[in-house]
Amino acid sequence: xxxxxxxxxxxxxxPLRPMTPGPVSIYTLLVPAVAAVLKAAGPFSPGxxxxxxxxxxxxxxxxxxxxxxxxxxxxxxxxxxxxxEFEQARPLITLLKESVPGLAVFVSFLSDSGYExxxxxxxxxxxxxxxxxxxxxxxxxxxxxxxxxxxxxxxDFWPSHLLALKRRGAGMILxxxxxxxxxxxxxxxxxxxxxxxxxxxxxxxxxxxxxxxAFRDVFGCRAAERxxxxxxxxxxxxxxxxxxxxxxxxxxxxxPVLVAGSVWEKDEEVLLGAWLxxxxxxxxxxxxHKVGPENILRIGRELxxxxxxxxxxxxxxxxxxxxREVLVIDETxxxxxxxxxxxxxxxxxxxxxxVHNTLEPxxxxxxxxxxxxxxxxxxxEGLLEAGGAYTIRNSEELGAVLRRLVDGSREAEKAGxxxxxxxxxxxxxxxxxxxxxxKILTQGRPRxxxxxxxx
Numbered sequence: 001x002x003x004x005x006x007x008x009x010x011x012x013x014x015p016l017r018p019m020t021p022g023p024v025s026i027y028t029l030l031v032p033a034v035a036a037v038l039k040a041a042g043p044f045s046p047g048x049x050x051x052x053x054x055x056x057x058x059x060x061x062x063x064x065x066x067x068x069x070x071x072x073x074x075x076x077x078x079x080x081x082x083x084x085e086f087e088q089a090r091p092l093i094t095l096l097k098e099s100v101p102g103l104a105v106f107v108s109f110l111s112d113s114g115y116e117x118x119x120x121x122x123x124x125x126x127x128x129x130x131x132x133x134x135x136x137x138x139x140x141x142x143x144x145x146x147x148x149x150x151x152x153x154x155x156d157f158w159p160s161h162l163l164a165l166k167r168r169g170a171g172m173i174l175x176x177x178x179x180x181x182x183x184x185x186x187x188x189x190x191x192x193x194x195x196x197x198x199x200x201x202x203x204x205x206x207x208x209x210x211x212x213x214a215f216r217d218v219f220g221c222r223a224a225e226r227x228x229x230x231x232x233x234x235x236x237x238x239x240x241x242x243x244x245x246x247x248x249x250x251x252x253x254x255x256p257v258l259v260a261g262s263v264w265e266k267d268e269e270v271l272l273g274a275w276l277x278x279x280x281x282x283x284x285x286x287x288x289h290k291v292g293p294e295n296i297l298r299i300g301r302e303l304x305x306x307x308x309x310x311x312x313x314x315x316x317x318x319x320x321x322x323x324r325e326v327l328v329i330d331e332t333x334x335x336x337x338x339x340x341x342x343x344x345x346x347x348x349x350x351x352x353x354x355v356h357n358t359l360e361p362x363x364x365x366x367x368x369x370x371x372x373x374x375x376x377x378x379x380x381e382g383l384l385e386a387g388g389a390y391t392i393r394n395s396e397e398l399g400a401v402l403r404r405l406v407d408g409s410r411e412a413e414k415a416g417x418x419x420x421x422x423x424x425x426x427x428x429x430x431x432x433x434x435x436x437x438x439k440i441l442t443q444g445r446p447r448x449x450x451x452x453x454x455x
Contacts, residue, residue, distance in 0.1 A: 023193035024159050028135055031160065035134050054112065055129045062144045065126035066106075073102040074441045077147035077170075079130060080107070081156040082114035084357075088176045089153050091234040093123055095434040100441050106145050110156055130158070138164035149440045151175055157197050166200050171440035174201045175433050176230055178378055179214040186218065195219050202440070205433050207378045228429030229379055231359055235336075236427055239363045242340040244333070248313070249341045251322045256282035256343040256406050261335050262289045262356035263348035267371065268299065271346055272306060273395035280406055282343060283322040287329040289348060289356070296330045303328075336360045344405050344412060345369065346398075350391070355380050362388060365420030367405055367412055369398065382426075388419025 042048040069075065076096060080086035086107070097103055105123055108130040109115040119127045126145075131137040138160035149171040155178070165172060184190050198204065198219045205227035206212040215224035242249070260271055263286060275284055288295055296312065303310045309325040313334070316327070329338070339345055345361030350371020358380045361368050368389040374380040383389035392398040405412040 022196070023189070024163075024196050027159050027193070028163070032134050032136070035132050038132075050112065052132075054115070055131055058128050058131055059140060059144065062126060062128050062141070065128075066144050066146070069104040069125055070102075073104045074100055075104045075106065075145065075147045075149075076100075076437070076441065077106040077108065077145050077150045077165075078153065079150070079156065079161075080109055080114060080153045082109065082111040083117045085153040085156070085176075086114060086118055087234070088230050089151065091230050091237075091430040092151070092175065092434050092437065095430060096437055096441070097123055099434070099438055103441065106147065130161070133158040133160045135160045135164070137161075142168050142170070148444075149173065149437055151437060152201075154178060157194065159197055162197055162200050171437075171444075172201045172203075173433070173437055173440070174198070174204045175227070176429075177204055177206045177211060177215070177224075178208070179206075179211045179218075180376060191218070203436050205429075205436070208382070211378075227432040228426040229359070230430040230433055231357075232363075232379075232423055232426050233428065233430040235359045235363045236423065238336050239340070242337045245337040245341060248316070248327070248334075248338070251316075251320055251327075252283055252341050255322055257285065257322075257341055258282040258344050258346060258402070259285045259287065259338050259342035259361070260346040261287045261339070261348065261361065263287065263346070264289055264352055265298075266351040267346070267348040268302065270351065270371070270392070270395050270398055272302075272308070274399035274402060276306065276308075277395075277399050278402055278406070282402070282406055284326045285329065285338060285341070286326055287335050287338060291330050291332055296328065299328060339364050339366070342366050344402075350374055358383055358389065359423065362419040363423045365416045367415035368419055369401055383419055383422055386418045386422040388415055388417075388422050390415075 038048055039052060042052050078089045078093065080089055086109070093105055097105070104125045107118065107121060107124045107127045109118070109127070110130050115127065115129055121127055131141055141161065142164040146168070147165065147170045150165045151173045152175070154176045162172070179185055185194050198215065198221050201221070204212075204215050204221055204224040206215065206224060207226070207229050209226045212224045212226045215221040258275070260267065263271065268286070275281060286299065288299060300310060303326060310328055311320050311325050312328055312330045314330055320327070329335070339361040342361065342364065344367045347356050347358050347361065347368060347370045349356040350373050352373065354376045355370040355374040358368050358370060358377065362383055368383055370380060370389065370391060372391060372393050374391060380389065384391060390401045392401060405415070
């Protein structure tokens with residue numbers, strides 16, 4: 001039988017033993033009352049009403065799905081705030097399903113978008129909304145899932161759930177963790193709140209070494225270590241198959257191509273303004289973040305206003321002229337493979353909340369360009385440091401970058417090699433994290449001598 005242990009990884013105080021009331025203790029005392037207030041306010045708030053309605057049947061459904069998992073099967077619970085964090089977990093789940101016989105996988109989401117996008121994920125025995133973080137809900141969830149291992153992707157620390165899991169003796173891994181400089185984690189009050197939560201984890205695997213140092217030096221988690229970005233392994237694997245875009249690639253042979261992926265309206269404004277001013281224009285492929293009919297019509301009207309010819313990918317035929325028309329992708333599922341056609345890439349989102357996935361184009365060894373809001377994306381920051389990416393603030397700066405990349409000099413080649421090198425130098429993160437997870441799932445959480453501080 002797998003026995004719980006007190007890990008030596010982090011310094012005390014442990015939230016599992018009596019201690020002077022601190023932020024986490026105060027939180028667990030107050031959260032039931034706060035939850036009651038929020039529930040009472042639900043009828044007057046669409047957001048709260050939707051939150052509680054989505055979770056209304058979570059326990060009966062979870063109980064039924066858990067009952068269908070045969071006794072003796074090892075159990076993994078993965079929690080992701082939303083889709084992006086779940087994508088970091090996918091290669092880990094794949095590796096563990098391949099190497100841990102009979103593994104049962106439970107996946108929880110906080111966000112509606114994450115749940116709706118992955119509720120039918122075929123490798124999971126159950127996909128569910130994370131219940132509201134009260135001690136009672138947390139105990140019930142942990143009792144129903146009964147995980148041998150809980151894996152939290154990147155962030156989304158809910159104290160009641162974490163404490164309930166630790167009390168049940170589950171192994172706990174924090175994967176793809178990031179501690180951005182200047183983030184709220186380092187606020188003196190919040191640091192006192194998060195420190196005991198970080199100390200609950202048996203392993204903390206970070207994206208960058210600076211993050212691992214922060215966990216060790218600031219939060220006392222001595223076994224925090226850099227593993228890298230687990231999505232990189234998945235991106236590398238997917239890049240080996242570009243069959244889906246073979247019919248598209250044929251139109252762009254022997255031409256420089258700019259693929260603009262996950263673009264929003266502000267991205268389009270900056271991009272088209274720069275592209276129109278180029279003396280030598282690369283072929284342009286626009287991949288909107290939203291591909292619904294209304295958004296595609298809006299884009300079409302704007303292109304026509306600018307007197308730019310365009311074609312939807314679903315209407316692509318032999319008459320398409322890549323030198324004169326912009327190709328607009330109005331279907332999902334193309335983006336990753338489309339970058340294989342590109343000579344350079346623009347990734348949207350950098351004029352909104354944060355830049356979207358920069359790994360997907362970089363894996364093909366092409367320069368990557370994005371807007372100014374990229375500081376919550378460690379991979380974008382890493383590409384900039386490596387010389388494989390450019391950040392721009394307006395059309396003028398984008399135009400200057402594009403001119404340098406299409407003028408026949410070797411800058412595009414140099415930046416592309418840097419991007420490729422950055423990606424492939426970080427391969428193997430998923431395997432490193434999965435190895436630690438596999439040991440817990442198959443051997444239990446190993447006992448270690450308590451550190452001097454834990455005595």
